[in-house]
Amino acid sequence: MAPIHLTVNGKLRTVDVAPDTPLLWVIREHLGLTGTKFGCGMALCGACTVHLNGTAIRSCVTPISAAAGKRVRTIEGLSRNQSHPLQRAWVAEDVPQCGYCQSGQLMSAAALLAKTPHPTDADIDEAMSGNICRCGTYQRIRAAIHRASKGV
């Protein structure tokens, strides 16, 4: 079990865990960043979405070994002071209900906007349909992504 180095939200971190440990549990239990959620453990719900070298991935099925030497961004690192356009849009639309899925929703949406600054409804369908929201906030998620893309 050799130590694994990775960058999390801009900080170099070293963890000493079994290499098959999912990134999700390393983030939550070893690094204490609990904003990233566990929903299914099978890449079916998107609650655990983080960015790995800028790409949205499901951390529940990503072994920590696959993140070695890479950049991880979690919800805690999305912005300082809730200033990301998506976070502002999320407040404007009052998107969250229980809120449990919302970290994953925001990280998926942030990856979408980074690649496609002005997504169509079809783009949003494509990028966001891997993220389940059991509270049914989908309509507001769509509206908030459009709002953020327009910078309003």
Place this chain on the structure above:
Amino acid sequence: MSTHSDLSRREFLQTAAGAGLVLAIHLPPPLRRDVRADSADPFAPNAWLAIAPDGTVTVTMDRSEMGQGAPTALAMLVAEELEADWATVRLGTTVENPAAWSRRMLTGGSSSVRTSYEPLRKAGAAAREMLVAAAAAQWGVEPATCQARQGTVVHTPSGRSLPYKALVATAATLPVPANPTLKPPAEFRYLGKRVKRLDTPLKIDGSAVFGLDVQVPGMLVASIQRCPVIGGKVKRYDAAKAKAHPGVRHVVELPEIPGTGGGFFPTRTAAGVAVVADTYWQALQGRRALEVEWDEGPNAGLSSAGISALFAQLAVQPGVVARKEGEPDAALGAAAKKIAAVYEVPFLYHATMEPMNATAHVRSDGCDVWAPTQNQTGAQAVAAQYAGVPIEQVRVHTTFLGGGFGRRAETDFVAEAVQLSKAVGAPVKVIWSREDDVQHGFYRPASYHAFAAGVDAAGAPTAWTHRIVAPAILARFGPLQDGIDRTTVEGAANLPYGFPNLRVEQTVADLPVPLGFWRSVGSSHNAFVTESFVDEVAVAAGKDPFELRRALLAAQPRHRAVLELAAQKAGWGTPAPAGRGRGIALAESFGSIVAEVAEVSLESGGQVRVHRVVCAVDCGPIVNPDTIEAQMQSGVVYGLTAALYGAITIDKGRVQQSNFNDYPMLRLREMPAVETYIVPSDAKQGGMGEPGTPPIAPAVCNAIFALTGKRIRKLPIGTIA
């Protein structure tokens, strides 16, 4: 015009403790089935309003936030009458000692706002009058010449003003007015307006703490292998193999808690073996090595096919009559046209986004529980029982809930965490996997419905009979009253339509499957079956489904107004867009009436696509229209997910589904455009968390019928051939 309210008893008083102005409030017990006699103490507080010397207004309640937005709505009631500046309003920590409370702490039954509408407003008004009196005294003027406005008191003639923070110290020394004047609705600043939820900022940066996020120093993490067969027991397992895994500290066997003792929310857990480790992943590895062998017990032969056959067999005999009007049998015999149909719905799983979990720390001098719970009273009781400490020594720390929907009214996960903490002598967090969560739920009962109806030669409906066969949720709580489980018949026995001859019967099927309250409870199935069969009556009568309902609602003006608004906004009577069909349905639940019109098309593979849902709602006085819209969207998604996909099936005594691959959820790409229209109403305050769910399944199925001529009598809908 002002509204004076009578206080038949004191509902709030000032407490001496602490700086600032603090009012203790007494809220009545919930309206639910578990209602108990109110506390004998004439004044036992269960909510608090505090205005700190810095002007911050803190409202402390005994209700859980699980997405429904109730705590924000409750704070709005106080802030409105207090004339508080919304930016200064905060929610206090949910109370931690339910035993000292005068009502059960249970968030459910869409009851939070309904039980608090008046008392919280009065408390806010009382504090406002005290602040006004303090300012008037300081200025030496008549209180009647002063006005409270958004966190300040203004002396209207002179224009002088003082902020609340400058007044709280004096106000706190004044007597609490017994009969504070409530604002007339025309002057409402917050109620009925779109107000931002207080919890949103915590939910966009990962800082909200859910049960799963609780961290306690020295905490271990447990994963439990539970018996897959309902009611089975542990035979043997290999603790040594599990312990050989790194990080595994303990292996603990947990006996089944059968939950058959009755009482307030009896706890039920499956037998299992827990692996307790430093981290979740380690616990999971250890658990996989356990190789548990089970004594499968008496339910090993249970299957969904067998349950269906039992239902059909029981439906042959008359049940217990829940409601009777006129002479239904004679009317059916005399009908010019008679129709009959059988409907069936499956067991359903709650699927909260956050899997079940709880953290407990049992010590010799007490026990702390951190839990995402809807039922603090039950959590405290079960913790005391399994920790072996007096109930007052248990503190229940309520976290945010990643969804509740009724599942978190159960206390099984608390019982597990407490037993494990006690066994290993350290704080323990129990984390359920999604598979654990799917397979060890408290399911919405499956049910079977036999209907008959008659219409006369002119096409007027004359008779309606409905026989329901289902296992009874309430049997857990003790013997049924008059043989009726009112959750089984809610939404059926109170059918709003004026059939002159009508009978609704219930037969209880005794099954070992764990049952629970699933968002909208009995109305989740009864709205589907009754609103579908009413559509069938319309076909038999040769009438438009909306017009037939309208005619049958002559004596129900509230229902009729809701139905008409939904129909009008949806364009009922005009042709649906090409390739689409429209269906309508109406349901009253939890004090609110909702009608929904769904617009549906079929995709090439026969999948149902719902494009648009128009909702009309009468929920009494409007607190926050933004929350009403959110809850209608949420209720539609919840009910639509179940209607399209939801089924828990059983084979060899085991739940067959395991994760979102075989228990699918509605996805963003499938989200219909949901429109909500609110009927202005001065009816009694209704609930909002559940009433959006019941009408969607029948609205969609009636739309499928309009489009294809195919009547869906069994859920889930699946694909249409």
